[in-house]
Amino acid sequence: MKIKQNINVAVDIALFGYKDNNLHILLVKQGFGQFKNQWVLPGGFLKDNEGLLDGAKRELLEETGVNISSLEQLYTFGDNINRDPRARVISVAYLATANPSKMKLKADTDSIDVAWFEYIKIPKLPFDHNQIIKTAHTRLKAKLNYQPIGFELLSAKFPFSDLENLYMTILQRKIDRRNFRKKILGFNFLEETGEIKKHGSGRPALLYKFNRRKYMESLKEGINFEIKFA
Amino acid sequence: MKIKQNINVAVDIALFGYKDNNLHILLVKQGFGQFKNQWVLPGGFLKDNEGLLDGAKRELLEETGVNISSLEQLYTFGDNINRDPRARVISVAYLATANPSKMKLKADTDSIDVAWFEYIKIPKLPFDHNQIIKTAHTRLKAKLNYQPIGFELLSAKFPFSDLENLYMTILQRKIDRRNFRKKILGFNFLEETGEIKKHGSGRPALLYKFNRRKYMESLKEGINFEIKFA
DNA sequence: TCAAAAGTGTTGAGTTTACACCCATGC
DNA sequence: GCATGGGTGTAAACTCAACACTTTTGA
Known part of the structure; x- marks a missing residue:
């Protein structure tokens, strides 16, 4: 042909x-x-x-x-x-x-x-690369609502506040810390490691890690996660 | 180049x-x-x-x-x-x-x-056209959850049961008529026309139409519509 | 009067939001 | 002792799911 x-x-x-x-x-x-x-x-x-x-x-x-x-x-x-x-x-x-x-x-x-x-x-940027990036960011934001995100972006062990921060950064707005924690922990794909992380000042944070198996399950099944709370 | x-x-x-x-x-x-x-x-x-x-x-x-x-x-x-x-x-x-x-x-x-x-x-079908169709159907199903669908698919005036049927057909499962009606009417993009449609047997149905303006608003804003109910 | 399709509410369970104070550490 | 960031609970509002009988028509 x-x-x-x-x-x-x-x-x-x-x-x-x-x-x-x-x-x-x-x-x-x-x-x-x-x-x-x-x-x-x-x-x-x-x-x-x-x-x-x-x-x-x-x-x-x-x-x-x-x-x-x-x-x-x-x-x-x-x-x-x-x-x-x-x-x-x-x-x-x-x-x-x-x-x-x-x-x-x-x-x-x-x-x-x-x-x-x-x-x-x-x-x-040249071409339409700014537009591609904008489209990618829109998709990333949308994905937060129906997929757990974090595993690939964070270190193996991380304080809960990193995850909070990640979500706020992607969504570009504040979210309620207590409700966020409740919801995420409710999904059961996070585990405490028992370790804590000290940093200059402030109370040291417990470190969490993803339970890979449960995380992957949630990935497949999807989650219902519309974080509307301020 | x-x-x-x-x-x-x-x-x-x-x-x-x-x-x-x-x-x-x-x-x-x-x-x-x-x-x-x-x-x-x-x-x-x-x-x-x-x-x-x-x-x-x-x-x-x-x-x-x-x-x-x-x-x-x-x-x-x-x-x-x-x-x-x-x-x-x-x-x-x-x-x-x-x-x-x-x-x-x-x-x-x-x-x-x-x-x-x-x-x-x-x-x-030749090529991967069966797969394309399957992907399209998956997307269509997904769209039901976050977008009103119907305007383009139904006639200008239609009985509520047509919409019910359309949703059941796309989703390929039964949905609860009462809950469905409540939810859809709650979005306020449907209007009664006042007309009724007779058909062979059974009670005649009121005909509805889409309020184009409100429908388009909902299209833009998206809707939260996960029809889980049996 | 029967068959067929349309129409209609309530209740309990679960989820979501809003909201403020104490804790552990470094300096 | 104060500044910094971490950690925690409850109550009211709302949303969702489950569920069955009555109405209107044609035959």
Whole structure:
């Protein structure tokens, strides 16, 4: 079958990380071409013999050194035929979450730098990458309502306040500490470790960890978690 | 920018309709090529200078005569590199709903027939079209929980039982009539028309219509509607 | 008068929200 | 002893689920 089409297919990845009490997103600095030295989302062109998801994983690994097993397809951007000024390109965007402290970044193929950017301080990016990031954030917020989120973003052991903070950061609003704690603990996918964490001042915090098995169950079944409380 | 890629981009549309108390989906019979005379989802290749959504609308119109203004991007299928045996094709699938009674079907460019198929009786289709339909149905079910659905699927004036039936058909299970009515009426986007509809036997039904303004508000704001009740 | 479909309320259980003070530590 | 962040309970309001009989029509 001969098809005369001149459209290119790219994949882009919006990888969220949580560190320093703030939501971050991973960007790479382009190493070549018209947008050389500009920060963009990791991503690139799909290979002819490669599945979309595989392409996304490959690009992420090549450009950032980050190996993520679970990427979720976010949206395919291709309504604006000039979204890439160099050629007609549609981009299948993927969403993922990870814990930045666990990984070392490594620029490589096509990229000359990699870094975590604070979500609220993302600069203006080429293409429609700001829009992709916004869409990814909207999806992430929506996911909080029906899926437990945290396992991938936090360290193995963490004070409860980290989880509180993570939720407030993603949702970008205050939530009631007592009600939040009640609800989360009610899901039973958290366990106390018995350890405590001291920090400069204030009462030391008990450290919690995810019970992986129960967490995965909840992931599958979904949770009903609309945090409406102020 | 020169990119050596040999990947084609298609769009496919899963259009749901509700008639004869059953959920239907629109299929077309291919008029040419390897899959000539086979039923498939309406769709086709994107043009170089055409946005994805525009392409989906165009293909739907060309192949079925149906003009739909609101299509929702569903998912992009491209993990299986052999999903189309003729060439490497990724397909951006769209989801829409419509009222079959309002439209005349018209096969044209590329298609030699168009018809509504009962959802539960869809035959085995070429490519991954059965999977696309399944994904579309899953999304449609999910949408019931957070969006009012019905406006596009039902006639302008309808008995309440049509809406009940529609929900039961999409969800594929029984729901409690009293609770359903209470909940739906509570949203205030339905209005009594004052008219009644007689049918063979049984008590005649009051006819309702959607209050378009309030319906659209609810669409935007979303609704919280998990129909758990048996 | 019977069959068919439409219409209609209440109650108990569970969930959600709102809200404020004490505790353990470092300095 | 004070500043800092951690930890805790209850009551009122609301929402949800379960459940069965009456009404209106045509045949």
